[in-house]
Amino acid sequence: MINIDFLLAGCNTRCMHCYVGGGPGKQMDTEDALRCLEKLDAVAAFLPGAADLTLDHEPINHPDAGRIIRAAAGTRHVRNYHHGMTTGIAVMGRSDRDDVLRAYRECGYSHFGITVHGNAAHHDEIVRRKGAYEKTVAAARYLKEQCMALEVSLMLNRFFPADAESITELLEELQPDSVFCAIPVFTPVGSMEEFESCRANLQELEAMKDYLPRWKQDGEAFLRNARELTVSAAAEKLKKGPGLRALFEAPQDEVYLTVHPDCLLYVGNSGAETRCLGDLRTLDPEKTAEEIRKLPGNRDYGAFYDPTDLPDTYDLVQALECLPQELVYGDFESTLYRGLAELGVPTRMDAFRKKRDLYMQQKELLDTFLAHGAITRAQYDKSFGDLTVKMGMGLEN
Ligand code: SF4
Numbered sequence: 001m002i003n004i005d006f007l008l009a010g011c012n013t014r015c016m017h018c019y020v021g022g023g024p025g026k027q028m029d030t031e032d033a034l035r036c037l038e039k040l041d042a043v044a045a046f047l048p049g050a051a052d053l054t055l056d057h058e059p060i061n062h063p064d065a066g067r068i069i070r071a072a073a074g075t076r077h078v079r080n081y082h083h084g085m086t087t088g089i090a091v092m093g094r095s096d097r098d099d100v101l102r103a104y105r106e107c108g109y110s111h112f113g114i115t116v117h118g119n120a121a122h123h124d125e126i127v128r129r130k131g132a133y134e135k136t137v138a139a140a141r142y143l144k145e146q147c148m149a150l151e152v153s154l155m156l157n158r159f160f161p162a163d164a165e166s167i168t169e170l171l172e173e174l175q176p177d178s179v180f181c182a183i184p185v186f187t188p189v190g191s192m193e194e195f196e197s198c199r200a201n202l203q204e205l206e207a208m209k210d211y212l213p214r215w216k217q218d219g220e221a222f223l224r225n226a227r228e229l230t231v232s233a234a235a236e237k238l239k240k241g242p243g244l245r246a247l248f249e250a251p252q253d254e255v256y257l258t259v260h261p262d263c264l265l266y267v268g269n270s271g272a273e274t275r276c277l278g279d280l281r282t283l284d285p286e287k288t289a290e291e292i293r294k295l296p297g298n299r300d301y302g303a304f305y306d307p308t309d310l311p312d313t314y315d316l317v318q319a320l321e322c323l324p325q326e327l328v329y330g331d332f333e334s335t336l337y338r339g340l341a342e343l344g345v346p347t348r349m350d351a352f353r354k355k356r357d358l359y360m361q362q363k364e365l366l367d368t369f370l371a372h373g374a375i376t377r378a379q380y381d382k383s384f385g386d387l388t389v390k391m392g393m394g395l396e397n
Contacts, residue, residue: 001049001050001051001052001253001254001255002044002047002049002050002051002052002254002255002257002292003051003052003053003054003081003254003255003256003257003269004040004051004052004053004054004078004256004257004258004259005020005053005054005056005256005257005258005259005269005270006033006036006037006040006053006054006055006056006072006258006259007025007028007056007057007258007259007260007261007270008027008028008033008055008056008057008058008059008061008062008068008261009025009026009027009028009057009058009059009061009062009261010022010023010024010025010026010027010057010058010061011023011024011025011056011057011058011061011087012024012058012061012087012089012090012093012129012132013087013089013127013128013129013132014127014128014129015117015126015127015128016126016127016128016191016192016194016195016198017126017155017184017185017186017192017195017198018189018190018192018271019184019185019186019187019189019190019192019271020056020057020189020269020270020271021189021190021270021271021272022057022270022271025057025261026261026262027061027062027063027261028062028261028262028263030062030063030064030067030068032263032281033062033064033068033071034067034068034071035263035281036259036263036280036281037053037068037071037072037075038071039280039281039283039285040053040075040078040259040280041075041076041077041078042077042285043078043283043285043288043289043292044075044077044078044289045076045077045285045289046285046286046289046290047077047289047292047293048293050079051077051078051079052078052079052080052081053072053075053078053079053080053081054080054081054082054083055068055069055072055080055082056270057270058086058087058090060086060090060091060094060100061090065100065103066096066099066100066102066103067103069100069103069104069107069109070103070106070107073107073108073109080107082104082109082111083113084109084111084112084113084151085112085113085114085115085151085153086112086113086114086139087114087115087127087132087135087136087139088114088135088136088137088138088139088140089129089132089135089136089139091139091142091143092135092138092139092142093135097142098146101143101146101148105148110147110148110149111148111149111150111151111177112143112148112149112150112151113150113151113152113153114136114137114139114140114143114150114151114152114153115136115152115153115154115155116133116136116152116153116154116155116167116170117155117157117159118157118159118160118163118167119133119159119162119163119166119167120133120134120166122157122159122163123136126155126157126195126198137170137174140152140174140176141174144174144175149177149178150174150176150177151176151177151178151179151180152171152174152176152178152179152180153179153180153181153182154167154179154180154181154182154215155182155184156181156182156183156184156200156205157184157195157198157199157200158198158199158200158201158204159198160200160204160205160208161204161207161208164208164211167211167215168211168214168215171214171215178216179215179216179217181212181215181217181222182330183200183205183226183229183328183329183330184199184329184330185329185330185331185333185334186329186330186334186335186337186338186341187271187272187304187334187337188304188305188337188340188341188347188349189271189272189304189349190271193341196327196338199327199328199329200327200328201230201324201326201327201328202226202227202230202326202328203326205222205223205226205328206223206226209223226328229328229329229330229331229332229335230325230326230327230328230329231320231323231324231325231326231327231329231335231338232325232326234320234329234332234335234336235317235320235321235335237332238313238316238317238320238336239313239317241313243313244307244310244311244312244313244316244336245307245310247301247336248301248302248305248307248310249302249307250301250302251296251297252296252297252298252299252300252301252302252303253297254297254298254299255267255292255295255296255297255298256268256269256272256298256299256303257277257292258270258273259280263279263280263281264276264277264278264279264280265277265278265279265280265283265288267295267298268298268303268348268349269298269299269303271349272298272303272304272348272349273349273352274298274303274348274349274351274352275352275392275393276356276392276393276394277291277292277394277395278388278393278394278395279394283395284395287395288395291395300333301333303348304337304347304348304349305340305345305347305348306348306351309345309346310340310345311340311343311345315343316336316339316340316343319339319340319342319343320335320338320339322342323338323339323342355391355392355393356393358391359387359388359391359393362387362391363384363387366380366383366384366387
């Protein structure tokens with residue numbers, strides 16, 4: 001399975017727990033976006049399995065959102081996966097929001113979701129934008145009026161027990177079609193460590209026991225799961241498991257790729273890029289598909305850390321035993337990454353960033369030589385092409 005995150009326009013918040021490197025950012029030129037969608041479709045035609053793309057971070061921020069959504073929905077070999085989640089800020093910021101929603105509806109996308117992080121003050125604190133809660137709620141009301149199916153994600157944190165009453169009132173008013181309670185994961189991406197002071201522990205989650213059924217949750221199943229996701233439970237599981245190297249070397253079957261607003265195609269999920277395949281606009285579809293087929297899966301574990309950089313399993317167990325034992329993470333993998341971050345283990349992304357900086361320096365040097373006539377255009381093209389391939393910054397043209 002191939003998943004492609006297509007970064008069309010920056011998002012409106014800077015959530016502390018963001019694991020996809022979100023936040024305000026550049027927007028892709030409309031013609032480039034249409035060309036890249038076409039090219040992805042052509043690449044996917046040469047891929048053996050399923051391929052999904054997701055317009056992301058946040059497509060509704062793009063002035064030509066309607067046109068791009070229709071183009072994404074019209075691809076033949078890559079499926080446009082509409083996750084539907086939005087902060088609502090982009091929706092409420094558009095005077096043509098009815099038209100944008102019509103584009104979604106006509107393409108068969110009829111569900112949308114909002115994420116709630118607590119009461120208004122806590123929500124705004126976690127997403128780091130004043131007034132964000134108000135916009136999110138306004139968007140939810142608007143989406144309901146437009147007869148969209150509404151999903152509410154409750155992104156749990158330590159404020160939830162105190163905010164439970166106001167969250168219940170909101171859900172009673174909105175009457176969403178579904179509610180999902182999520183415990184934030186941890187990956188070694190961006191500034192996720194800033195969320196750690198807001199992370200809920202098991203006692204805080206248990207304090208919400210009576211509210212969970214009112215939020216359409218199976219409370220017992222939720223808490224049973226949470227008990228298995230504490231730091232102490234992860235340390236025990238790690239002690240009994242096959243060892244760190246085995247976990248991080250196990251083959252994975254999902255490949256994540258990201259297209260940036262400058263049209264560069266990267267290996268790795270958004271925020272966790274580890275290699276650049278080149279400018280999607282000019283890449284050869286068949287050759288690109290061939291390269292993608294060779295990529296190892298990169299959803300977890302080895303996506304972030306080179307197994308040769310890992311500490312002994314025992315050292316990680318010790319690091320986990322030094323963390324607050326009752327903190328709860330979204331999955332077992334997250335707890336391991338949290339321990340590795342505590343140990344300062346370098347990530348694949350760190351290594352890639354260093355390589356990219358060096359590449360840019362060398363490119364600038366070549367640019368200077370060319371500008372001063374020290375090398376010919378042919379020499380420049382040859383040297384630049386060799387440099388690009390050698391440093392893993394693109395495919396050979
Ligand atoms: S979690 Fe989503 S909404 Fe929040 S910063 Fe990241 S991409 Fe943006």
